[in-house]
Amino acid sequence: MYIAIIGSGPSAFYAAQALSNNDNNKVDIIEKLFAPYGLVRYGVAPDHQKTKNIIKLFNRVLEKENVNFFGNIDITEGISLNFISDTYDAVILATGASKDKMLNIKGENIPGVYGSSQIVGWYNDDPKHVSLSPDLNTENVVIIGNGNVALDCARILAKDQKELEGSDISSSTLKRLSSSKIKNIYIFGRRGPKExxxxISELREFKELENFSIKVNFSRELIETYINDDSIDTRIKKNLEIFNEFYDIKNKNKNIIFDFFKSPVEIIGDQFNKKVKIINSNKDTTIINTNLIIKAIGYRSSSINNLKMDESNNFLLSNNGYIEKNIYATGWAANNSVGVIGTNKARSLDVVKKIESEIVSSKNNSTDKLIEELKRKNINFISKKDWESLDHLEEKNAMSNFIREKFRTTDEALKALKQT
Structure with a gap:
């Protein structure tokens, strides 16, 4: 059976791993960007190398003879989904969720207001976002959201070069961060510390920051009351215990401020001078001057080929992974964008089982037909061998004490390949 997987993040590789265990299956991973790994390469923070170690597993999948990789292929512009569906026995959409959810407040689209996918993409050298120029000369940064992505954004903005050693952050991004004038990073949540x-591991990292003290705009007495409340879940208590420890961190010249029960209601100003209007549960108003606002309130998928989305327009509508014809979906493309990397492994395995029970192999030479179509359309695709060369070059070009120097654009990658 010939199976095409669109996307190359964790869900794609979990599906490819399961499918490739059957030698009769031929798996082609088709990726929009020149590099594989999706969320792991471009979403996981550069200082979280232990998390990125999952790439070693994915590389073992890529090494299999019945698994191919085709990068730099956009199914909305180059090869169509219809062509892939007609050419392969089955298609799995594992395209993730790369669009930011909206706050739906006035001023949200003013320049300098970013979704977290943009900022995360910027500091991770995602080709879609490397051209961004977030204002790091602003004294105040406002981050809206109370999840791990908000913590990632705050932590990376707070770290200096020494603290980022051992990461895969690029020299250009590091240079920008090293000249930052940021003094206060506000993390606003519309609910409380319990919610x-x-x-725990992400929150604990804030205790180790060299240059920023941690402030919690919430009653310590109430935090301690929560900790001693037997009805509160243990996981929540562990977070609260870390918040309680934040009160004892000595003051420094710069601050990360956790502020709860606060909601943004309006962003006022223009590209160069902005204010965020915040209200609390008592409807009291706070105004913060800032030129960098980050919305970290979740992600949603993009529609593909006019396939139906769920009622909230967050992910592709499917019946336990089945969409239509021979097309299936898995991961964040087919479910709410929640959980860690391994969360969607079970869903990918379920989709694979569904395909193997429902699809009868009838196609031949699908990979050859794909390559013929790519050549006919003059698409400069990145092969598995090409990626191996690029991967080696990134590691070779790394700064001292850093993991790799990523190619930041497709043109850079293609140019490097021509020189090898």
Missing amino acids: AKFT
């Missing part, structure tokens, strides 16, 4: 979606 925050932070994981």
